[in-house]
Amino acid sequence: MGSEECKLSPRIIEILEKVVGEEKVTVELIDLIAHSADASIFRHRPEVVVYATTTEEVSGILKMAHEERIPVTVWGGGTSLTGAPVPIQGGIVLDLSHMNRILEIRPQDRIVVVQPGVTYADLNRCLAPSGFSFPPDPSSGDVATVGGNVATNAGGMRAGKYGVTKDYVRGLVVVLPGGKVMRTGTRTMKSSSGFNLTQIFVGSEGTLGVIAEITLKIAPVPKERCAVMATFKSIVEAGRAVSRIMSSSLVPSALEIVDQHCIDAINRNVDLGLPRVGAIVLAETDGFTKEETLFQMDKIAEVCRENGSLEVRWAKSADEAEPLWAARKTSYPVLARLNNTTFGEDITVPISKLPDILSALQELSAKYDLIIPTVGHVGDGNLHPHFSYDRTDPDQVARVRKAEQELYEKAIGMGGTLSGEHGIGLAKAPFMSLEHDAVEMETMRLLKRMFDPRNILNPGKLSLEASHG
Template sequence: MEEKILSFLKETVGEENVTTDLIDMLSYATDASEYTHRPDVAVWPTTTEQVSAIMKMANEEGIPVTPRGAATNLSGLCVPLKGGIVLDLGRMNKILEVSIPDRLTVVQPGVVYMQLDDELAPLGFAFPPDPASGKAATIGGNVATNAGGVKGAKYGTTKDYVMGLEVVLADGRILRTGSRTQKWVSGFDLVHIFVGSEGTLGVITEITLKLSPRPTVTATALATFDKLSDAGRAVTAIMEAGAQPSVLEIVEKNCLRAINQNTDLGLPEVAAILLVETDGATEDQCQTELDKIIGIFKANKAGEVRKAKSAEEAEALWAARKSAFAVIARINNTVEAEDTTVPISKIADLLDFIDEVSKKYNLAIPTVGHAGDGNMHPHFSWDRTNPEETARVQKAKAELYAKAVELGGTLTGEHGIGKGKAPYMHLEHSDVAMDVMRSLKKMFDPKNILNPGKMALEG
């Protein structure tokens, strides 16, 4: 990186907010994925004006800029593939406003999900879509990736809560769009162009989020199924009954076996278990909804059905689901959690297919998922030092993506495209759709400086 650029950055944000130290460059080369590429410099801006000045300069000089939150994503979304500047927004971490009467909050992008949740909880409100990484993930990252989580079935995803944004465009101009009102139809919806755009269209510097009343009571139950098709039918029947579980998770047999082999949880090694949680404002409301769902489990040949009678019992029922990732991660030197998502009625078909692929390629693919919204997490666990096994994993993944699309589903329900799924975009998107996405990129970032190399935007 040229000295004059470094000097400009130091003048703009202060010397203490710029680093080129090797140890920092190594940290900023990675996210929670396998991908890695070092930036030339990392900068911690603290104001929108600083971000604007940096973008203006970078655009003039043609220097790549990769915005970054907590980098908890799993698909290389914020790995600076072309080097240049990493914009770490972690020091823009203020909750600027919480207005309960207006049911909104205004935050800077570096606010951590849990920091916001801790602020909202005593007020009886929430921003519901909490990703599994909520203890570390930032709200800016949640918006840039349209983060999901376990509560998607009832509460949707981040996109359903973003009311307004301030975004610094590639050329440094500051765009304020959206509104503080619950209804808004004033011109084009520019807000949702940026939600899920993975830092490729602009740098989000302020976010206005809609808040929801926080449920005060939950109820939990678990059911075992000896046949996967029965579990699938139970999920379908829950949807048909108009039930609204706040959580409906599935853990299938390969995952149960993997957990048993590596813990002393002693889980039943059935075809699948379904874990359900209902929530609401009253105990009665939660229990009524839960009993309705338990009735559906039983009508669809559930084996054992356990209902939690206390918070401790609920925690015990969650054990299988919550331990899955950590257990699978210990089995081998590499684990990658996919987020293949299908229409809800196709979950059993997808799980059957994953089982077939697992056998075909002799791979462990333990799977857990959000049955309430069709978002499955097949975990590929293997030895990356073995090129032959790695090749099998790649083949299995390609088949999985193609199958998801064939079932009317998508490559990615919540992890994003980034680098990891860029080569597969054509499976899901027509030439017209890719053309439109590339035109949009060109419109917002004609010099391709914002997080370049992602989402197959370069054709």
């Protein structure tokens, strides 16, 4: 353990050291700072960071924390955009990045069993020789952990065809406050046995229990892929084309949108030579034969042309397609350079409402004199408008806050949601009641009180605060 002054008593530190070993407990300033912020605008230091490597260690930590009423915030890859892993009430950060073993790969049962600290990228590298993958494709997949994917119900570029994390979680080992260990779910393709407790923990952001083991469904990797880039005069026209594609019988494996502000930012920072147009749509089809893949893409290109596309460029190989996806995946880092503060939204609307919400974004931009660069996984209606502003300017901050509130109201009014894949964390907690009525909110709070009666797990998130014992 390091020597930085800690607000927790020496007795608590000694207990933690007995549970996991002295070398895995630290109060060094550099470690506390490293665990005080994710990729959002939120910051708060913990009192201590503990690295667990086994389920038994997690159990021992939670037993002590429950008895002593010490907050525990779980840490994976630290890639959240909402403040979900930020220890807003201090206490213990429980870092699970060392629980990074792939325990079983069973292609014959189409499952894999992993610890929560395994990264998305490492998992798929290990699955590749067997011809399978874990399909959700988060942009931060090189460092994002599978445990974090489960905690936020993460999605990605291929969610429109392949679904999000919840569609792949078959079972969990969860450590509850107090230290009890619960196993949920099965390793079978289906089960109708009792309540589906597994899914209660998916998307719960570490507020109900600590996920210590995950059983995932895996899918065969298609042998063929094809990609095109369609350009449009405006993002609303692009959204209209996407809506037409998705209302047909076509099944793109990825369908992305990038607006002019993002195109300009990418071109200023990365040498990809994207065309300067109102918006681009990136489409991908996949399959097990070239004929199947090309047939789908021919039809998608045709729909784009019929709905105002200026040009449709084909990528003739995976190598040619790679810069297109690189452009999309670099959008957040380059947008973060636009001002001293940038945060990305995560609204999702019914696909038929894409033109409406894109028009609404343009109206908000004009109304509040803000540039709102927008990208998104439009194949499932998920948009990431970005607010870039000067946080030292009170007027800009006020305009951003008003635009954010109105954006949520408009999305929810269209039958949408605050978050399609990033989760709620701190960023969206104040807006939960816009989407969830009083009965639903109270039901979630009842679940929180049942699983975590002393409110030690990730307190302050998801608007779950209520009286606790």
